[in-house]
Amino acid sequence: MFDDLPPDLARLDALRVWHALWLERIDRKIAYLRQREAEEEHGRRNRPRPPDWIVELSTGTGEPIQVHDGECSMTGTRQRAIDRDEARRLLTTGQVQACPFCHPDTQLHIIDLADRTRPPRRSLERPGRPAPTGTAATLT
Structure with a gap:
């Protein structure tokens, strides 16, 4: 029937126990992750508002x-x-x-x-230079 499985009962029983242990371990991990997700969602919903x-x-x-x-x-x-x-x-x-x-x-x-x-706005005037006037050509 299934050629990849061992032919004797003792080894088949051992495989079944091994797989049952793995399924139990996987189920515990799934339950843990579902619980953690539920707690995180609860925390997100009930997070206090920041103060004004x-x-x-x-x-x-x-x-x-x-x-x-x-x-x-x-x-x-x-x-x-x-x-x-x-x-x-x-x-x-x-x-x-x-x-x-x-x-x-x-x-x-x-x-x-x-x-x-707020800090005051900087003036365009610089010490030793005249104040800018007119067009951009005179602002050198």
Whole structure:
């Protein structure tokens, strides 16, 4: 019938036990992977929302340094979540600066801080050179 199987009963029994052990091992691995996938999916669904605002803290004193949007990737490792009112208070009292990347001052509609937190625009004038005027030919 099956020419590739051994002809005696003892070896066939040994093969059956060996395959049963492998099937049990494979079934355990499948169950483990299904459990892990279910746990990862549960973690993805129940992951807490990022905070709306974050204050970055000094490593030395723990004092607030900068305010960031909750999804800003430029925050340091020492931080804590704050609410909208505290973010506005920290920015308007001048205790901390707004992050130059996520611009929480703009998101919080604090218009007058834009000049303090962002570096000034560079002038085209250079020391020892006259200010550029007119066309591109005169801008050498």
